[in-house]
Amino acid sequence: MSRGIIPSPYGALPDGTPIELHTLTNAAGCRCRAITYGAIITELHVPDRAGRLGDVVLGFERLADYVSNSRYFGAAIGRVGNRIAGGSFALNGRTYQLAVNNGPNSLHGGRRGFDKVVWRAEPRLEADGPALTLRYTSPDGEEGYPGNLEVTMTYRLTDANELRIDYRAAADQDTPVNLTNHSYWNLAGRGTILAHRLALRAGRYTPVDADLIPTGGIEPVAGGPMDFTAEKAIGRDLGLLDNRPAGYDHNFVLDGGGAGLAPAARVVEPESGRVLEVLTDQPGVQFYSGNFLDGTLRGKRGESYPQYAGFCLETQHFPDAVHHPQFPSIILRRGETYRSTTIHRFSTLAA
DSSP: OOSEEEEEEEEEOTTOOEEEEEEEEOTTOOEEEEESBTTOEEEEEEEOTTSOEEEOBOOOSSHHHHHHOOSOTTOEEOSBOSEEGGGEEEETTEEEEOOOOBTTBEETTSTTOGGGSBOEEEEEEETTEEEEEEEEEEOTTGGGOOSOEEEEEEEEEOTTSEEEEEEEEEESSOEEOBOEEOOOBOTTSSSOSTTOEEEESOSEEEOBOTTSOBOSOOEEOTTSTTOOSSOEETTTTGGGOOSSSOSOEEEEEOTTTTSSSEEEEEEEOTTTOEEEEEEESSSEEEEEOOTTOOSOOBOGGGOBOOTTSOBEEEEESOTTGGGOTTSOOOEEOTTOOEEEEEEEEEEEOOO
16 A cells, blocks of 8 residues: 555444545554544554564454443543542533433543544645644533534554654633543554553652542652662563552553653563554553453454553553643633644564
8 A cells, every 4th residue: 555545435323424434544554443433443454574574553443332331442532531539520610411321420531522523634745754633622611621622633643653742722711621632552453461561751650549539649669669770670560550440540640740741651562573652642541451451342243342452552641630720730721722742653673
């Protein structure tokens, strides 16, 4: 497939709304596919150390499966990624009640977050590769949030084998905004991610309670199972974690502090030799090790996704920031523009 971007139909929602698929191909032959439902990245093919392309994201082959399942495979997340305790917050002297969808809490924007809406697509070919801009207007009161919010996300598959995501948003009222992408990565393209080796540029993390809500503290990772300052296998310290199901679902405080685009994570899959580096201008990254996958979902090629079949690195502001003034603020003020960039850079180990 030649360098460029090709649109094609991807079925329709139950109400008849048509969904588009856009295939982005860079000069090296890497391929990314995204659909207008949920701005979901359905496929991303990158080479291993022998040059063989492989799909490194979890997902489905049919639109109906994305609609009926809520694991956020590859999806855009908003207005507010992660959890808001009690599904409510106070802003400018008023309390807002949000849709709750995670026990008593609101998760990833509510029952119908940005992962479940239809985006408007604008494909184009740029100097450094194909780009797909996706737009959505979130109306005042959607899922309980104030203000009309104009959101733009651009996926770029650069000729340097990078998937770059640029986020922009503006609102006509003050409102919380914390956008991210929820791709599940498996650099081997099969099996579990327990042998993947992860390093995080994060010397601290935000501890959570039994409902995965931050306690408000910020603690050092040094010496414990949260310590990824030196590269280690994702599965090495799972037995030391006390959450159930056992695994990582925690926000790490990045050393870069959100001051500008900086390295956040590096993941190595030893067998294939694939390497993923993540750079972001966000202050945190939610590392999730696929703890709640249980084998009941069947994805591409009819394969089941067992526990730990994929991991997520959701670049973000901290969870539940609306209740913790010591955390970086997620309030987007009227007249301001929300801007964020995350780069996923792919390479391989030497053969």
